[in-house]
Structures are given as structure tokens and as C-alpha cells.
Amino acid sequence: MINLNYYPGCTLKTKAKNFEDSAIASMSALGIALIELPRWNCCGASYCLAEDDLIHQVAPVRNLIRVKSQESRVESQGEGDSRLQTPDSRLLKVVTLCPFCYNTLKRANLIVRNDPGKRDTLNSFMDEEIDYHGEVETVHLLEVLRDDVGWEAIAKKVKVPLEGLIVAPYYGCTLIRPREIAIDNVERPTVLHRLMETLGATVVDFPFATECCGSFQSVSNPELAAETAWNILTLAQRQGAEALVLSCPLCEYNLGFQQKLIRRRHGEFKGIPTPYFTQLLALALGLESCGFDRGYTDSRALLQSKGLLS
Amino acid sequence: MRIELTPEKLHGSFVVKVEEISGQDLLSCYQCGKCSAGCPMSFAMDILPNQIIRLAQLGMEAEIAESKAIWLCATCITCIARCPRGCDLSRVIEALRLLTLRKNADAIEPSRIPAETLAELPQIALVSCFRKFTA
Ligand code: SF4
Numbered sequence A: 001m002i003n004l005n006y007y008p009g010c011t012l013k014t015k016a017k018n019f020e021d022s023a024i025a026s027m028s029a030l031g032i033a034l035i036e037l038p039r040w041n042c043c044g045a046s047y048c049l050a051e052d053d054l055i056h057q058v059a060p061v062r063n064l065i066r067v068k069s070q071e072s073r074v075e076s077q078g079e080g081d082s083r084l085q086t087p088d089s090r091l092l093k094v095v096t097l098c099p100f101c102y103n104t105l106k107r108a109n110l111i112v113r114n115d116p117g118k119r120d121t122l123n124s125f126m127d128e129e130i131d132y133h134g135e136v137e138t139v140h141l142l143e144v145l146r147d148d149v150g151w152e153a154i155a156k157k158v159k160v161p162l163e164g165l166i167v168a169p170y171y172g173c174t175l176i177r178p179r180e181i182a183i184d185n186v187e188r189p190t191v192l193h194r195l196m197e198t199l200g201a202t203v204v205d206f207p208f209a210t211e212c213c214g215s216f217q218s219v220s221n222p223e224l225a226a227e228t229a230w231n232i233l234t235l236a237q238r239q240g241a242e243a244l245v246l247s248c249p250l251c252e253y254n255l256g257f258q259q260k261l262i263r264r265r266h267g268e269f270k271g272i273p274t275p276y277f278t279q280l281l282a283l284a285l286g287l288e289s290c291g292f293d294r295g296y297t298d299s300r301a302l303l304q305s306k307g308l309l310s
Numbered sequence B: 001m002r003i004e005l006t007p008e009k010l011h012g013s014f015v016v017k018v019e020e021i022s023g024q025d026l027l028s029c030y031q032c033g034k035c036s037a038g039c040p041m042s043f044a045m046d047i048l049p050n051q052i053i054r055l056a057q058l059g060m061e062a063e064i065a066e067s068k069a070i071w072l073c074a075t076c077i078t079c080i081a082r083c084p085r086g087c088d089l090s091r092v093i094e095a096l097r098l099l100t101l102r103k104n105a106d107a108i109e110p111s112r113i114p115a116e117t118l119a120e121l122p123q124i125a126l127v128s129c130f131r132k133f134t135a
């Protein structure tokens, strides 16, 4: 078993527990143990875009510092535990599941790496922590699956191929924008497509795979967010998708939970399940902890009709 | 819309502040409209994303303050991903929002969010919304 530092973030511990549980179980079946970072704090969720505001970078950078101190602790104890390394062995790796956390940690790290003035200010402000120079590399679980585990190795572990299941992969915003932190091609990402094909599902493409779901506008303007979500869902359905595969808890709220509101606004709208990619991964790997009973939408009837779930 | 240009507006402190907070050169935008074409929220905006930056270039502070558009941006980053001039409109809009928020004026009232909604919303939605829309 290889160990990998893991930053969960707030939502994975509450609203998206099914996302976390299915990911931890799947990764363990693939030989990687996700080791939760001790004493992590909220990353701030949305990256601060103001040039003159450094205080909002403290929260994400503090988490990265925790990864660095955690790594030096492991090293000094000489535990001989094998950690998953980045190709550049000077970089320490931390994996995230939540795309908001991924985006915020990754972008904050760019400030530390690229702006020596701001780096010094942050370091002197956090005077109880060790100095940090951007040594940590934040990655997303999809990158680990693609780059470290690999599609072939995953295919070999598939016990329940998702045959007959037609899915539309949906990427949202924060994993692929802006360009500097994108896990894949900005306009035409394929990583979720490849994963779903590897699991045996039939993948359909649709033009809104990278269109914003409405994001946090669902708090202040739920009707507007529901309109953008309706566009995305119906377009996927028109391409024949039976499920929309997600990677983000906020997408699941807007595209899943808000289907009730969409139905009130568009009587003809028929619902569509919105599972996380990790739930389908866990299912295909033959694992119990898929958490299909805890989503905003229910994928169970669909999966049962395909004989994939009893 | 009638637009009255004055040297005071064009070279005033508003333009300086927006450029300082956003870190963007407002005049780098050449008004191609690609940002508005791809913006997922433009269907609901009273002025379009490219018009927001045009008004900012011209120092039209009052016109921007009257519009709802900057509060409808979802910070989805599509505009900057596609801007041929590399002008980061998401940062310009953040700067425009901050000019209001930094006067200690909230753009939403958290206490008005229904309890049932609060119970269901993921934390990333709440934290992001409060970060972008409250002082
Ligand atoms: S895409 Fe860029 S250059 Fe074109 S109007 Fe928008 S901000 Fe200006």
C-alpha cells in the first residue's frame, strides 16, 4: 500500500460523505491509502481574486504548510512509509477530492511560488509555522487515477463492468479553469471520459460538459442557477445520457438537489441521476461502500435496471 | 445609453483603484465580446461582461454601481480562459464588487436564506457566496 496525503475540506465531511467514503474505499482497493492531513482547516472555498488582499491566502497556504511539516515529521521518524511522489522528487504531494479546494490550494500555491514579496509576507505573518516556498504539489484524485494508477491497472481491477450504462461526464469549472491549474485540456477535457470507458460504461459527449452549473449563485439566485442547470441536464439527456457523472459537491447540489426546483419550472423535465465518479468507480471495483443511498439524487433504480446493483 | 466622458472620469481614482485591486490593465480589452458570448450568466445580466469592462475603462463608476451584473457573475473563469487579450475579467469584476463591499455594504442578507435551504447547501456554496457577496 502506498500512502498519499489527503486534504478533505469541509464539504466532504458533511454533505458529500458519500464522495469521500467511495473514494477512500476505491483507492484502497487500487493500492493507495489516503492519509488525512492532521489539523487541516477550511481553505476558504473560493480563491480570492484581489491583488491587494493577502489575508485570504493564509488559510490555503497554512494547509500546504501542514503538508510540508507532516512530511518532515514522517521523514524524521524514519517510518519507512512509502509515499506517492511527484515526478520532481523535491515536491510533496497532497490530493484533494473537492474541486473547490483543489482550485484554491493550487492557485494560492502559485502566489507562493511566483511572487517572492508575497511569499515573504505570508511567511512572516505565519510566524509559528515553518517557512514555506511552494514545495507542495496539490493534485486532484482524477490525476492520481490517470497518472499514477493508470487506466490499464484500473481496468484489471474492474469486477463489475458498467456495461449498458450510458453516462455523460461533466467537469464543471474549477478543475479545468484557469489554464495554469487545469488538470486537463481547458476546452476539451477527457479524463472523466477515459475513466468511465475504463469502467466499461458507454460515454456520450455533450457540449455543456465544461459549462458552469451556476456555482454559488444557487445561494443568492436559486432560480437563475436552476436555469443554467436545466440547460446542462437537458442537453445531456438529449444526447442519450442516463446519468451525469460529477466530481463536485456544489455541482451535485445545483444539478442534483435542485432538480426539484427545475421540475417546478419546467414541467416536462424528467430527472437524471448525478453520481460522483468515485461512486461508479467503487461499484465497478465490486466494493460495498458506494453510498448510493446518500446522494441528492438516487442512482439505484437506474443501476438496478442495468443489473449492476442488487 | 448616453455616455458622458470627462478627463476626470477617464483618469480618475476609480480606474486606478480597479486596476490596482484586479491587477489588470483595463485598456488591454479590445471589446471583441468573446467573454459575453461564453458567459453562463450573461442571459440574466442587465449589462454584458464586455460592457462591464468597457464602462470600467471609461471610469463610469455610477453606471456600474447601478447594474446587477457584477453580482450575477459566478466566478466560473470561462471569460478569462477564452479572452484573446488575456484580460482577466473575473478579477475586474471581483475588484468592482470589492469597491462596494469594502464600504461595509453587503450584497446579500444571509439571514434571509431559508433554514431548509441552509440545511441542504454544501459548505463550499455558502462560504463562496459569503466571500463574494458580503463585506
Ligand atoms: S474577451 Fe477579453 S478582449 Fe474580448 S471583450 Fe472580453 S475582456 Fe475584452
Ligand code: SF4
Binding pocket: B035, B038, B039, B040, B041, B042, B049, B072, B073, B074, B075, B076, B077, B078, B079, B080, B089, B090, B093
Ligand atoms: S467569471 Fe463571471 S463574467 Fe466571466 S464568464 Fe464566468 S460568470 Fe461570466
